Amino acid sequence: MNLAYETSPYIRKDVSVKRMMIDVLIALTPVTVFACIQFKLKAIILILISVSTMVLTEVISLKVQNKKEFKNKFTINNILAPSISGLIFALLLPTGASLGMLCYATFICAFVGIFISKMVFGGLGSNIFNPAAATRIIFTVCFSSLLVYGVGATFDTFAGATVLETVKNGGIMAYKDALAEYSMLDLFIGKVPGCIGEVSSLLILIGAVYLFVRKSADWRPMISMLLSFTVTMFFVGLLYMGLVNNGLNPFEFTLFEVLSGGLLFGVAFMITDPVTSPITKGGRVLYGCLAGCLVAIMRLCSGLPEGVAYAILIVNACVPLIDYYKWSKSKYTFSLFLTVILIVASTIAICGGAVMKKNFNIVGIIFLCSIIVGLALLIYIKRRGAKHE
Amino acid sequence: MIEKTRIIKSDSKTLTRDLPSIRYVDPDYVYLPTNNARCNKGEIYIKEGDHVNIGDKIGKTFGSFFELPILATASGEYVGLKKMFHRSGKLVDCICIKNDKKDTFAPRLGIVPDEVINNYTQEDFVRITQENGLGGLGGSGFPTYIKLATKEKIDVVLANGIECEPYLTSDYRMMIEYPRRIWRGIIYVMKAVGAKRGIVCIKKKYEPVFRTLSAVMKEEEFQGYDLSVCNVGNYYPQGWELEMIKSALGIEVPQGVLPSKYGIINFNVATIVGIYKAIRYNMPVVKRFFTVTGYGVKYPHNFRIRVGTPVKELIDLCGGYTDDKDKVVVLGGPMMGKCFVKENVITSRTSTSVLVFNKEERKEEPCVRCGSCVYSCPAGLQPVQIMNAVKRKDKEAIKKLNIKSCVECGMCSYTCTSKIHVTEYMRKAKILVR
Numbered sequence: 011m012n013l014a015y016e017t018s019p020y021i022r023k024d025v026s027v028k029r030m031m032i033d034v035l036i037a038l039t040p041v042t043v044f045a046c047i048q049f050k051l052k053a054i055i056l057i058l059i060s061v062s063t064m065v066l067t068e069v070i071s072l073k074v075q076n077k078k079e080f081k082n083k084f085t086i087n088n089i090l091a092p093s094i095s096g097l098i099f100a101l102l103l104p105t106g107a108s109l110g111m112l113c114y115a116t117f118i119c120a121f122v123g124i125f126i127s128k129m130v131f132g133g134l135g136s137n138i139f140n141p142a143a144a145t146r147i148i149f150t151v152c153f154s155s156l157l158v159y160g161v162g163a164t165f166d167t168f169a170g171a172t173v174l175e176t177v178k179n180g181g182i183m184a185y186k187d188a189l190a191e192y193s194m195l196d197l198f199i200g201k202v203p204g205c206i207g208e209v210s211s212l213l214i215l216i217g218a219v220y221l222f223v224r225k226s227a228d229w230r231p232m233i234s235m236l237l238s239f240t241v242t243m244f245f246v247g248l249l250y251m252g253l254v255n256n257g258l259n260p261f262e263f264t265l266f267e268v269l270s271g272g273l274l275f276g277v278a279f280m281i282t283d284p285v286t287s288p289i290t291k292g293g294r295v296l297y298g299c300l301a302g303c304l305v306a307i308m309r310l311c312s313g314l315p316e317g318v319a320y321a322i323l324i325v326n327a328c329v330p331l332i333d334y335y336k337w338s339k340s341k342y343t344f345s346l347f348l349t350v351i352l353i354v355a356s357t358i359a360i361c362g363g364a365v366m367k368k369n370f371n372i373v374g375i376i377f378l379c380s381i382i383v384g385l386a387l388l389i390y391i392k393r394r395g396a397k398h399e
Numbered sequence: 400m401i402e403k404t405r406i407i408k409s410d411s412k413t414l415t416r417d418l419p420s421i422r423y424v425d426p427d428y429v430y431l432p433t434n435n436a437r438c439n440k441g442e443i444y445i446k447e448g449d450h451v452n453i454g455d456k457i458g459k460t461f462g463s464f465f466e467l468p469i470l471a472t473a474s475g476e477y478v479g480l481k482k483m484f485h486r487s488g489k490l491v492d493c494i495c496i497k498n499d500k501k502d503t504f505a506p507r508l509g510i511v512p513d514e515v516i517n518n519y520t521q522e523d524f525v526r527i528t529q530e531n532g533l534g535g536l537g538g539s540g541f542p543t544y545i546k547l548a549t550k551e552k553i554d555v556v557l558a559n560g561i562e563c564e565p566y567l568t569s570d571y572r573m574m575i576e577y578p579r580r581i582w583r584g585i586i587y588v589m590k591a592v593g594a595k596r597g598i599v600c601i602k603k604k605y606e607p608v609f610r611t612l613s614a615v616m617k618e619e620e621f622q623g624y625d626l627s628v629c630n631v632g633n634y635y636p637q638g639w640e641l642e643m644i645k646s647a648l649g650i651e652v653p654q655g656v657l658p659s660k661y662g663i664i665n666f667n668v669a670t671i672v673g674i675y676k677a678i679r680y681n682m683p684v685v686k687r688f689f690t691v692t693g694y695g696v697k698y699p700h701n702f703r704i705r706v707g708t709p710v711k712e713l714i715d716l717c718g719g720y721t722d723d724k725d726k727v728v729v730l731g732g733p734m735m736g737k738c739f740v741k742e743n744v745i746t747s748r749t750s751t752s753v754l755v756f757n758k759e760e761r762k763e764e765p766c767v768r769c770g771s772c773v774y775s776c777p778a779g780l781q782p783v784q785i786m787n788a789v790k791r792k793d794k795e796a797i798k799k800l801n802i803k804s805c806v807e808c809g810m811c812s813y814t815c816t817s818k819i820h821v822t823e824y825m826r827k828a829k830i831l832v833r
Contacts (some may be wrong), residue, residue: 011723013742014758019734019809019825020727021409021565021756025400025816027767085764135765135817227400228770284401289770289783333784335796340779 030284030327031090033226038279044213045145046207049105053206054105055117061096063120064141068092083367091134092124096144098279099123101207102272102319103149105157115153123148127176140286143319148318159203172204173270176316181366182310183258185266194262197269208275212239218278227282230291231298236268236277238302238354243267244274245358246310246365256277273305276318286326292346293332293340299350301325303357311364345391352384403774404814405634415692416568420576420701423716424686425500428472429707430493430745431457432485437540440464441469443494449477451496454505454683458494465542467532470683474704475499483709484744486538486730488737493745496707504528508812515586516678521547524591524678531677536687537570537638537667538731540749543674546666549659553592557647560608561631563638564732569688569751570668572701572804574601574608581668584675587821592664596625599646599668600678602637603630612631617726635734636777636808637731651782654778654804670675684748691717693724697753710744710753734809764817770819772811778804782811786824794832802828807822 045053068088076083099120123145128137150157159172173188180187194200200210208214221227243354247260268274281287281301286299299319308317332338339346359377414621425723433441438460445457451471458469476497483493493796513640519527525548533543537559558581562570574581585597601608615621631637631646641652646665652658666674669687676682687706692699697718704713710730720726730750746753781800788796802825812822 013740014725014727015740015760016738017820018731018736018738019641020729020730020736020738020811020820021813022735022753022761022818023404023409023814024405025771025814026818027764027769027816030767030769055612077807087462087764089571133765137768189770228401284769285767287768287770289768289773290781291774294770327664335784335788335799336782338781338784340773340776356482379736390501392425 027087030226033224034094039158040213040216041207049128049206052105056216057100058121060100060118061093062094064096064124067121067124070132095141099145102146104157104159107156119145119149146319170325178315206273211274214274214278230294231281232277233391234295234298235281235302238299239306242306242357246361248360259389271316280322288329288332288342290338292342310361350389356381401769407565407635411566414471414699415701418701420572423702424705429496430483431707432493434489446479447479452505453505454508464722469794470532472685473498474503475829477784486747486750507698531683533673538668545589551659553594553664556588556594556597558671561599561638564637564734565579566692566733567752569690573688578611580672582621584671587678598627598629600631600643602633604633671808690752693755695757706748709748711742727756729754734756737778759816763819766817769816775810775814782821785828789824789828797828797832
């Protein structure tokens with residue numbers, strides 16, 4: 011018997027990264043099962059291809075990167091992490107195109123995506139960008155002709171444009187046309203065309219609640235992303251109703267925007283990825299808020315029908331800035347609160363202006379003034395804080 | 400998991416919590432360190448072959464701004480210096496006394512009558528605690544007389560009986576077995592600093608202690624004093640003085656400011672008992688409560704030991720180690736204690752327990768930036784950022800991230816999902832910017 015040397019503390023909490031990852035896989039299960047029932051063989055094949063490609067790419071590049079230390083470095087997490095990314099990527103795929111083309115595209119994108127966004131940066135824990143989101147962007151950019159959305163086998167509707175594409179083409183009021191075709195309940199349970207995993211809001215919410223209960227994901231970015239998006243959409247709807255067309259019901263409009271597209275999927279499974287998020291409470295709130303506002307801007311101002319993946323990639327790039335040691339604080343501060351409000355207010359101004367076009371004058375001026383006042387206040391607080399130090 | 404960890408879930412206290420302490424005060428040799436964590440220099444007044452009595456002044460240690468006498472804790476023959484490991488982790492020269500087991504006391508020891516104590520001024524209290532070499536017995540070893548000599552106006556005396564680390568039960572047993580000594584000690588401290596209130600802080604789940612202390616408080620000799628028992632939280636590190644003051648009185652003392660500025664003076668309960676003995680019997684800390692526990696010893700137990708007893712003897716008393724697997728021997732608590740690889744370790748006044756763990760293999764995985772350490776840090780630091788700054792040797796960032804307020808409580812390592820030893824990086828950071 012020997013006395014071994016250790017340094018304090020000598021006990022550890024019974025937690026592991028493995029458990030966190032398995033929890034994410036479990037949370038994804040309802041969505042995955044629903045996708046397999048809906049899209050049958052196509053979904054199963056795509057998921058298998060995506061997951062196996064990502065796992066193999068990660069293991070092989072780990073082997074190449076650490077020739078001798080491979081045995082020490084390799085853990086179960088090197089299989090679980092890429093399978094989560096692979097599963098999420100597969101669930102973000104549309105199924106309208108032919109199976110052969112889709113398989114080819116999935117394989118190429120999964121390989122390139124995880125290699126560029128994760129392995130190049132140093133593998134697990136070192137990646138800056140969310141691998142699933144990055145892979146999805148590569149797919150959108152390289153294979154845009156394949157973005158044809160199929161509809162589930164169990165529902166008797168035709169394939170074609172998603173509800174958000176309808177709104178994109180027909181202007182903001184077109185949400186009423188979309189709602190005439192699919193009811194709010196259809197949107198909620200997933201009876202609409204869309205990507206294989208993100209159509210059913212109900213099952214996504216179940217997964218999110220599971221993650222929350224198990225504390226395997228942080229609720230702060232989730233809630234702040236959802237809230238900032240909802241608030242922005244609601245106020246834009248309100249302004250539109252008041253100034254342009256009083257036929258728009260802001261409550262209905264907001265609910266429609268929240269339930270359609272990939273927002274909830276992004277909120278539940280992509281923004282919560284700990285590796286690519288900031289590490290402080292306040293930073294995470296800011297991160298989620300930025301993501302939510304960016305999604306709103308992309309939906310209302312850009313040429314894209316939706317942009318959850320883009321939004322997440324852009325905020326991923328902001329994380330080192332949020333985490334910079336000179337201003338990251340481990341507790342909530344008043345200036346953080348003010349920053350969040352400023353971001354949401356400016357988003358409302360930008361989106362409102364873009365949606366209303368002609369009637370921008372009044373809204374724009376009011377909001378720009380309020381933003382300037384807010385910024386001045388923020389700078390004043392910072393100055394005063396610096397003096398105190 | 401991604402959450403704030405406050406409570407260390409563990410049933411480790413049940414190993415020894417309900418075991419009455421065993422009196423073990425007759426080791427063959429007693430070892431007294433000539434220097435320790437706070438005092439790096441010492442001198443000895445006796446030579447080999449001299450006979451010493453309990454309470455004899457046999458040496459002196461010098462700290463940065465104070466000096467404390469070394470007092471014999473056993474009677475017998477001084478047989479020379481011997482190198483032994485001390486709680487601070489250093490190999491120090493120890494005065495070795497061959498115990499004659501007769502327990503002869505130095506002439507100055509003896510019961511001091513109440514009338515004399517009632518006439519003591521603050522200077523007298525300070526002088527007696529200094530003469531008896533009292534230091535914080537919870538582990539800090541901060542000299543008691545300096546705390547007592549405060550010039551601030553003190554309102555409250557807080558006794559820290561929280562013992563927030565898992566496994567440790569020595570203060571718990573002491574409060575159950577000798578509750579009167581604690582109240583008497585608190586009353587002496589109240590007299591010394593002119594405080595109005597005396598409060599013992601214990602964990603909420605320590606119901607037996609609460610009942611014992613409350614029952615004793617109602618006895619006649621304690622009437623007329625504003626005494627109370629305060630139940631504080633069960634979490635870790637509730638025993639950190641700033642956390643304790645916040646929970647008990649609702650006052651947030653900033654780090655680096657002495658609590659006496661806010662009218663608070665706080666002692667560990669063991670120190671309170673030490674003060675009681677010093678004032679009442681003019682006696683130094685000769686015996687103390689000590690726990691030998693952990694899943695690596697056969698029969699964990701509580702002891703009342705003579706200060707200076709070698710740890711090996713106590714482990715043997717507990718039936719030795721459980722098996723032949725590798726063990727980790729820790730002096731102190733599981734979160735902040737000190738590990739020893741040799742068996743020639745001595746108990747000092749500031750050591751509360753010995754823990755024996757079975758060696759566990761832990762594999763560090765890459766950090767996934769889950770943020771648990773940031774959420775859990777009681778000092779409000781960002782351990783993961785400091786760790787990354789240490790890896791890239793960025794001294795400016797380490798300073799800006801306020802490493803100096805780290806108390807090395809061990810929470811960041813404990814809560815890490817990737818099993819990274821974050822606390823070790825905190826220590827490296829402190830060394831880097833020192």
